[in-house]
Amino acid sequence: MKHIEINIWKACNHKCxxxxxxxxxxxVLWFEKFETIENEIKKLSNLWYxxxxxxxxxxxxxxxxxxxxxCAKNHNFENIEVISNGSKFTNKDFLSDSLKFWLTRISIxxxxxxxxxxxxxxxxxxWVVNQKIEAIRNLLCFFNKWLLKKEISVxxxxxxxxxxxxxxxxxxxxxxxxxxxxxxxxQLEWYSTKNYxxxxxxxxxxxxxxxxxxxxxxxxxDLKINFEAIPWCFSWLNYENFLxxxxxxxDREKDKISRDDINxxxxxxxxxxNRRKELKxxxxxxxxxxxxxxxxxxxxxxxxYIFK
Ligand code: SF4
Numbered sequence: 675m676k677h678i679e680i681n682i683w684k685a686c687n688h689k690c691x692x693x694x695x696x697x698x699x700x701x702v703l704w705f706e707k708f709e710t711i712e713n714e715i716k717k718l719s720n721l722w723y724x725x726x727x728x729x730x731x732x733x734x735x736x737x738x739x740x741x742x743x744x745c746a747k748n749h750n751f752e753n754i755e756v757i758s759n760g761s762k763f764t765n766k767d768f769l770s771d772s773l774k775f776w777l778t779r780i781s782i783x784x785x786x787x788x789x790x791x792x793x794x795x796x797x798x799x800x801w802v803v804n805q806k807i808e809a810i811r812n813l814l815c816f817f818n819k820w821l822l823k824k825e826i827s828v829x830x831x832x833x834x835x836x837x838x839x840x841x842x843x844x845x846x847x848x849x850x851x852x853x854x855x856x857x858x859x860x861q862l863e864w865y866s867t868k869n870y871x872x873x874x875x876x877x878x879x880x881x882x883x884x885x886x887x888x889x890x891x892x893x894x895x896d897l898k899i900n901f902e903a904i905p906w907c908f909s910w911l912n913y914e915n916f917l918x919x920x921x922x923x924x925d926r927e928k929d930k931i932s933r934d935d936i937n938x939x940x941x942x943x944x945x946x947x948n949r950r951k952e953l954k955x956x957x958x959x960x961x962x963x964x965x966x967x968x969x970x971x972x973x974x975x976x977x978x979y980i981f982k
Contacts, residue, residue: 675753676723681730682711682742688732688759689797692831692873694864695731699797708738712745719749727755734762740775747776755779757829759796760809769812770821779824780813781856782806786836787843795835807850814851827854832901834875841887844899853896856921857887859903862975863953877908877976885910888919905969907959 684695684703695703718726726746733739733756746754756772760782763769786792789803796802816822828847830840844855860866862874884901888911891897901909902921909916956971963969 675725676721677725677727677753678718678723679727679729680714682706682728682733682736682739684731685735686732686759687735687761688799690795690831691797691869692795692833692860692866694861694866708741708745711738711742715742715745715749715751719751724751725753725755726751727757729757732759732761734758734768734772740771743772743777744775753778753824755781755824757781757783759783760806763809763812764805766812766815769816773816773821778822779827780822781827781829782810782813783829783831784810784843784847785830785833786839787846788836788839791836791839795831795833810847810850810852825854826852827856828852829856829858831858831860832875832880833860833873834879835872837875837880837883840883841890844887844890844897848890848894848897854898855900857899857901859901859973861903861953861973863973867975877904877972880904881910888915903973905972906965907963908972 683706685701685705686693687699689699715726728739728742733742736742743754743756754777756777756779758780763772763780763782784792784806785795787803789801792803792806793799799805810826810828813822813826817826828844830836830843832840836843840857847855859877859880860873860875862870866873884904888899891899900919900921904920906913906916906920909920911919953974954971955974955977956966957977960966960969960971
């Protein structure tokens with residue numbers, strides 16, 4: 675599949691303290707008209723892209739969200755995904771319409787099953803854990819009727835605040851039938867640096883928990899856990915296991931997803947490739963590492979943290 679990830683606007687109804695975008699709850703910081711997005715989808719389709727992710731901020735609250743996914747379907751996208759905070763999927767009618775319009779995969783951001791952690795992370799939304807569980811139960815209901823084409827996935831941002839409870843969160847969700855998890859090591863950039871002291875986590879401090887979490891896959895064979903933004907040398911895994919669990923590898927090898935970027939100059943589109951180049955860096959030891967050409971290095975900000 676030829677894959678692209680795009681953002682459709684800058685607005686969110688949550689206000690996560692690790693968000694990098696200076697987002698203010700319920701305020702639209704930048705709006706893109708449906709016609710512009712439609713043109714981009716057409717352009718991408720002409721370039722043979724057939725897999726699209728709508729991500730960053732909250733795509734589902736864009737007033738034209740349903741039209742946008744219908745437009746992707748009409749332009750031959752086979753895989754249409756969204757990463758969402760789940761708030762809109764508590765509404766079964768909205769979910770049903772999204773699936774009718776051909777949304778094929780949904781990932782929910784859910785960082786801790788412990789209410790006081792999750793609520794704090796999304797900046798005080800009461801009963802947010804219950805809200806997310808309700809959204810997930812709705813998704814499961816449609817998935818079990820074969821109305822959602824691909825497995826539901828949960829995205830967890832790993833930070834100092836929640837890393838101790840991640841295993842508990844995964845086990846809880848696994849027991850209600852979520853089998854796929856993606857762990858994203860926190861990116862300490864832009865806005866999230868305001869909360870540096872409460873969020874910054876060293877790879878070393880996460881080591882035991884990471885190994886313990888990945889070990890769950892030995893006990894539960896249908897459980898799939900991948901991580902992102904933890905380089906091999908900081909994962910303490912042998913290379914074979916690193917390939918098995920790291921998201922980078924999945925993108926490149928398993929699903930043959932391309933991270934090619936496209937020059938959509940019309941607006942502030944997130945360019946993954948440039949973003950990584952801008953925010954990541956190699957260490958001295960990387961020069962002698964056999965993975966240098968495969969690995970993206972570590973977050974620049976993390977280098978400051980190591981030597982702090
Ligand atoms: S290239 Fe650098 S950061 Fe990546 S695994 Fe090798 S030593 Fe670690």
